[in-house]
Amino acid sequence: MKIKYYFQVFLLAGILLGQNSSLALSGLGERVRGFDPAAAGIGNSQYFSGRANGVSLTALSSLWMSPLSRIYVSTSFGFVDSRDLPAQQNQYFRNLSFIFPVGKQKAMTIGLKPATRADFYIHETLGSNPNVQFGDQYFTSITNYHAVGGLSGLYAGYASKIGENLSLGAQWTWSFGNLFQYDTLLTYSVTTDPLSGDVVYGNFASNVSTLQRTHRFHGQTLALEGRFRAKKNEFVFSAMMQPHLTVTTNHRYGSIGDAPEEKYTSGLSLRSLGFGYSRVLGSTQGLTVEFHRIENENIPSSTAIFKTLSGTSNSLNLGYYKVFNNPRLSYWNTLNTRGGVYFIQLNKPAGTYYDLGITLGIGIDYIKSKNAVDLALIFGQRSSEFEEFTGEKYVSLVLGFTAGEMWFMKRKRK
Amino acid sequence: MNYKVYPITSLVLGGLLLLFSIRCESKPVAVELGDNGNNLAAWNTGEISADTFQDSISVATSERLYAGRIDEDHRSYVLLRLNPSTFSQSEICSTPVDSIQIKTTHLQLKTYSTLPKFPRTEDPFDQWTAGADEDGELGGEHSTPAPDELPTLKAYWLDLSEAGFDWNEETVFSFVDDSTLTLGNLQLNLNTPDAEELKLHTQHHGISIYFEPFSATSDGGLDPASVIEAFCTASESDYAVLLTETDPAGLVEIYSSNYLYTSNVPALDIEYDTYQAVDSTLTKYDVLGISSPLESVYTRISGEGTLLPGTVLMFGDSLNTIVQEGALTPVIGESLLDSEIVICNISLQLADNAVDTTHSIDFYFQNVHLANTDLDPAGDDFDGSDTTLTENNLSFDNGELFADCGTDNICNVDEPGYLPDGTEGNGSWDAGELFEDTGIDSLWSSEEEGYDPDTNPDPAGDDYNVDPAQDNWRDCGADGLCEGDETYPGADDGEGDGEWNPGEGTESNGRFDLVSEIESEIFQDTGTDGLFDTEEPGYDPDTNPDPENDNWSPENSNGTEGDGVWEAGEPFLDAGLDGLWSWEEAGYNPDGTENNGAYDSGEMFEDCGSDALCNEEPDTDNYNPDPNGDDYDATAETGTEGNNTLDWTDTDEDGRWDDGEGEQWWDWGTDQVPDSLEIYYGSNNITTSLGSNIVEWDYETDPVVTFELPSNSENYDAALWISRLQLDNGFIELTISAKSAKVVDGIQFTLNHLPFAYQDTVFVGNHPKLIAVNSEKLIDDASLYQGHQYAAEDLNNIFMINYADRLKTVLELNELNAFIAAHENALISRAELKLFVDQESSSIKDNIRLYVKRFTEPVDFSDPGFVSDSLSVASVLTTSAYLNIPADADSVVIDLRALLQDFVVGTFQYNGLEFETDGWDDNFSRLIFNTQDAADLNRRPKLQILYSE
Structure with missing residues (x-):
């Protein structure tokens, strides 16, 4: 108990670094999935975890499969390396949820998870932008961009088995968050040294323009998921819709102060679709395959970072898992091993980009399988429309911890 | 339901941490955003x-006024007025006419440019008048001023009371032509208005427009008082002042009343007197003189000067006598003690104050001093019986002052031959006295037990030695002897040249000393680079054992490192050939007292004084603190000087010390202070009763009145009072009496009275410069010119x-x-x-x-x-x-x-x-x-x- 206590605190306290990859430079920041590390180890799966009880903590329709009341938290540590940029580290809180049964083969969940995150500081180099003629003079500029914030979701979900083979899950998420953007435009006069011919940049001291944008978000999403299990085959289908998302933006200009507030409210839109299949091989191992499509954010491009939406993504996830049961009565019950690959295609106005990765995972169920510790390693490489991020490689370590107890269940007393 | 306690604290903590984005700063990265980032662009238009x-609105708030030519087609004139509604709120208008006297008044304007002085005489009120002399009389000898002596600026008094026209600074005026203005039902020629010309002065940047006619012969009835009254009672725009510049080409720019800084705006300068009630007092009498019935008493009463009027001084003698003879005759002597006596009569004359109808005077005393001489302020003079009184009791009392100089009554310092600082025979070594530098043991080393010149040259270890090896460098030349050394023969070659020469010491001589290959100062054979191999940059024992390639070897015979020979650049120990610093050499003893050249306590010396001569003639350095040999010796119990005991024999039994009776003493009492030096010697205030100290005299009812001794006088040493008052035909005789139980040597007091107080009304002068009244602008002004349409x-x-x-x-x-x-x-x-x-x-x-x-x-x-x-x-x-x-x-x-x-x-x-x-x-x-x-x-x-x- 004590170990679990401190381990939990350690995980939960890991909210220190959030430096992003190239994915943070568009939309509302990098899309941050609420990982179940068990599922993450199986090729970044969403629907399947390889657990003996079949529960994937990020798959709504599987939550009823355990009668335990569970508290689950996961976080990840990442390392991103690009060709021309210094290495970046990040640490994300992934998910905090409380799952509890509300009846026989029925469960509810409430939790908190991030949706997007941005935290970057980009500066342009002098000379990288073209010169502009202004009257008799020439000017050039550099802009420093600083953004931090993102979207988070507070959710409540319900899952239930509704037939011998069929189960459904639904989740309502209240989205909220802030995104702060601070742009500093430095304008330099450009002249040419008549002797050496070198370009000479004037002092920008009196030519600094700043723009601070504060976006406040609130909205809702509704996710539905259905699962069909027949013998050794399992099929999952999910969809997420967004009834609305309201973005309120305040602009503050260094030269004039606050500009009038802008507000945008989007209408109903489809956010994502997904399909998954799992085949059990023997009793202790299995194969999985999933397909997911995520749509662009339903926001005006003027609100998006660098006025660029994140783009639509299509992903294919393949995974394998094997479970080792402990035949003896012991502290630990099962050892779960996982592996997989995934491929993501990202379509943006600037082009199509790819993200390819390999996952490895391991987990232990212990104390009568009521508790679990799961760990997943993700190795990936992606391409980007920004040259500096070419060949961006990343490594993520996802940790998850589940604590379960038999709460809220009536027990027969002899 | 079976609930278990679950440590949710960590979860709550984690939840809180989740909600707050605690993050470190991102590392800045340089990224080419291209079209994704901000792009600079330029836009311009000439459309x-x-x-x-x-x-359409009037230019009412201009900071300038213009008088004169503004362009070839137009001229401007200045119109001014005191805003009637504002001016009526001023004190000038609110004061009743009979309570105010207007003296002078003028409008003060400031110009941007300098103006010639007019009038040119010093008298600001001198005016050039046609045919008027300096007294203003017509027909005088003064001629009409020449045209160039007249100012080009003219000011006119405009009476617009019949015009039916109101104006303010925002009014748009109507011109008939360039110089004719329509004001209601009047048409005004601005160049030659049909109006009274006002007196005007100019100087530097100032224009003063007086509310007086320019010509003294004018009978328009214009004067400051009437003008001010007119402004006070005017309704709306009845009156104004017009200023014109008559020079065809001239232009004067004037600060308007809208100018930012009030020091330059037009002001009304007005000098006037107003009645004001003031509190006043009148004295009721004048002091004529003083006399005293007492014989030979000096009296004086002051009427002015530093003393208060009516201050009386009384002494028993004239001041000259007191100063010259230094003695005082009492005013009230022994014979007059305890008697009610008249001490003086003061003559007064009633003041002629018509307003004073009280017919009474209230007299009182101030600063009363009755004093006598006190010859024993400390009160210790022996009175014949009280043995506690010790002064002048003809007996020495413990504590009385005496000179403990011995029976010879001569203190050591006065005894012939007194020389406490003498150095000969004083028992201590003084600089210059010969001594044996044996050390504190008073023994030469050879006398010290165990001495052996070879094995034990300094048994006591007291020999002073700071260079045992005798190798310290001294710039003494080859002989090694410097001035001051024993057997110093004089300077030799190399002595004092600042350099080492053969024969001189090798320790700390600043050079590497080498006698032979095996006898030299210690050095490090690093080579000329001063570095051993391991210290040389790039050293590697395998690949680069000798980075500087300076190691000597048969193959590298030029190498200086390890060649066994000292070369310049190689560190060496400048401790001499023995390789030992002085403090390392055996026998080093800087603290030794033998032969250290300085006297140390214990060493034998000849106590002949600093001159090292004993009993010389004349012998002026002998130590002699007690020439007469009478100092007290506590051991032998001999001597009388300094024994803290009075050694006195009253040979003539008169109770006083006389010469030859031993130690002198003074019968001043145990305070050791004679009467003449005791504080407050010579003067003592006598406590004096004044009774109620107020005498109310209604001289009309009681022209003669007497008063008795104050009732509480028995509690005082003396009493002073007015004993009689008499009025006779406007003259007052005031008698002052006194009674004293003590001799009174001097009397001082001031006779005063309560003056007549009343409220008087006087004219008080005022000379303000008004620019506003109650924060409202006083003067309205406008430039009148025909503008372009x-x-x-x-x-x-x-x-x-x-x-x-x-x-x-x-x-x-x-x-x-x-x-x-x-x-x-x-x-x-x-x-x-x-x-x-x-x-x-x-x-x-x-x-x-x-x-x-x-x-x-x-x-x-x-x-x-x-x-x-x-x-x-x-x-x-x-x-x-x-x-x-x-x-x-x-x-x-x-x-x-x-x-x-x-x-x-x-x-x-x-x-x-x-x-x-x-x-x-x-x-x-x-x-x-x-x-x-x-x-x-x-x-x-x-x-x-x-x-x-």
Whole structure:
């Protein structure tokens, strides 16, 4: 108990670094999935975890499969390396949820998870932008961009088995968050040294323009998921819709102060679709395959970072898992091993980009399988429309911890 | 339900941490964002149309007034008045006429330029009058002043009470012609008005317009008082002052009442007296003199000077006698003690105060001093019986002062031969006395037990030795002997040359000493680089054992490291050939006292004094603290000097010390202070009763009255009172009596009375310069000139700014709205509106202020009526309210960055710009800019914007 206590605190306290990859430079920041590390180890799966009880903590329709009341938290540590940029580290809180049964083969969940995150500081180099003629003079500029914030979701979900083979899950998420953007435009006069011919940049001291944008978000999403299990085959289908998302933006200009507030409210839109299949091989191992499509954010491009939406993504996830049961009565019950690959295609106005990765995972169920510790390693490489991020490689370590107890269940007393 | 306690604290903590984004700063990265980032771009337009309009409102708030020629066609005149509603609130108007006397009054104006002095005489009120002499009498010898001696400025008093015309600073006046003004039902010729000319003075930057007729022969009844009264009682605009410049080419610029700094604005300078009630007092009598019935008593009473009037001094002798003889005869002597006596009579005369109808005087005393001499302030003089009184009791008392100098009554310091500082025979060594430098053991080393010259040369270890090896370098030359050394023969070669020479010591001589290959100072054979191999850069025991290649070897015979030979650059120990610093050498003893050259306590010496001569003749250094040999010796119990005991024998038994009786003592008492030095010796105030100290005398009812001794006098040493008062035909005889139980040597007191107090009304002078009353501006002023009236179409496509003719310009940036619409939320880096001055057409005197404003509401410029509407504008300048345009300006660049940013983000709507000026500078200056139709393309107005989005 004590170990679990401190381990939990350690995980939960890991909210220190959030430096992003190239994915943070568009939309509302990098899309941050609420990982179940068990599922993450199986090729970044969403629907399947390889657990003996079949529960994937990020798959709504599987939550009823355990009668335990569970508290689950996961976080990840990442390392991103690009060709021309210094290495970046990040640490994300992934998910905090409380799952509890509300009846026989029925469960509810409430939790908190991030949706997007941005935290970057980009500066342009002098000379990288073209010169502009202004009257008799020439000017050039550099802009420093600083953004931090993102979207988070507070959710409540319900899952239930509704037939011998069929189960459904639904989740309502209240989205909220802030995104702060601070742009500093430095304008330099450009002249040419008549002797050496070198370009000479004037002092920008009196030519600094700043723009601070504060976006406040609130909205809702509704996710539905259905699962069909027949013998050794399992099929999952999910969809997420967004009834609305309201973005309120305040602009503050260094030269004039606050500009009038802008507000945008989007209408109903489809956010994502997904399909998954799992085949059990023997009793202790299995194969999985999933397909997911995520749509662009339903926001005006003027609100998006660098006025660029994140783009639509299509992903294919393949995974394998094997479970080792402990035949003896012991502290630990099962050892779960996982592996997989995934491929993501990202379509943006600037082009199509790819993200390819390999996952490895391991987990232990212990104390009568009521508790679990799961760990997943993700190795990936992606391409980007920004040259500096070419060949961006990343490594993520996802940790998850589940604590379960038999709460809220009536027990027969002899 | 089975609930278990679950440590949710960590979860709550984690939840809180989740909600708050605690993060470190991101590392900045340089990324080429390309089109994804902000891109700088420029936009400009020359589609700028300008139309000038003539504002309908009056230029009421100009800071300047103009009198004289303003241009070839027009002249200006100045009209001034005291605002009646404001002036009526002043004290001048509110004071009753019979309580105020107006002396002089004038309007004081300040000019921008210097004016010639008029009048040229010193007397400010001298006036040139036709045929008047200096007394103002007609027919005198003074001639009419020459025309060039008269000022060109003229001021007139205008009586407009019949005109039926009211005006203020915002009034637009009507001209019949250039010099004829319509004021209600009057037409006024401004050059030669049918009005009283006022006296006017000019000097430097001042104009003074007096409310008096210029001509002394004028019978218009104009005077300061009547003018002020007229202004006080005037309704609306009954009266005014007109100022004209008669010089056809002259122009005077005057600070108006709207000028920012009040020191220069027109003011009403008025000098007047007003009655004011003041509290006054009158003395009821005058002091005539004093006399005393006491014999030979000096009396004096003061009427003025440093003492209060009525101060009485009384002494037993004249002051001269007291000073010369140093003695006092009592005023009240022994024979008069305890008797009521008249000490003086004071003569007074009633003051002739008509207002004083009280017929009474209240007398009282002040600062009363009755004093006698006190010859024993400490009170210790023996009275014959009281044994506690020890002064002058003819007996030595313990504690009385005596000189403990011995029976010879001569203290040591006075005894012949006294020399306490003598060095011979004083028992201690003094500088100069010979001594044996044996050390404190008083034994030479050879005398010390165990001495052996070889094995034990210093048994006591007290030999002083700071260089046992005798190798310290001393610049003494080859013989090693310096001045001061024993057997020093004198300077030899190399001595004192600052360098080491053979024969001199080798320790600390600053050089490497080498006697032979095996006898030298210790050195490190590092080579000339001063570094061993391991210290040389790049050293590696395997690959680079000798980075500097300086190790000696048969193959490297030039190597200096390890060659066993000292070369320059190699470190060495300059401790001498023995390799030992002095403190390391055996026998080093800096603390030794033997042969250290200094006297140490215990060493034998000849106590012959600093001159080292014993018993020389004359012997002036013998130590002698007690020449007479009478100092007290406590051991032997001999001697009388300093024994703390009075050694005195009263040989003549008179109880006093006499010469030859031993030690002198003084019978001053145990305070050891004679009477004459005791504090307050000679004067002592006697306690004096004054009774109630107020005598109320109604001299009309009781012209003669007497008074008794004050009732509580028995509690005092003395009493002083007025014993009699008598009035006779306006003269008062005042008798003062006293009674004292002690001798009184001097008397001082002041006789005073309560004066007659009343409230008087007097004229108090006032001389204010009024520019406002109750914070309201007092003087209204206006420049009267016939302005230009332009037809609206004549001002189209003209960019002209002028204050006097109320010309303003509307500027339309025709393409700006399109830019704003196309670049919403762009970041504006620079925005400049550049205007070029039409220098041929502009006429600027010194400077002109340019105000740039935006219309805050849409304006239909095509509607001619818009000029008469109240224009809603706001300044667009951010660093100041206006731009200062000098007369020689070629162009003006207006920073519109903040304005453009407001436009693109939608803070304001663009409705056009307006340009205007104010009346701070020359009101008639004219600033004209080129329009978009200017012939020179490069001198057309343009708007340039540098933006990013």
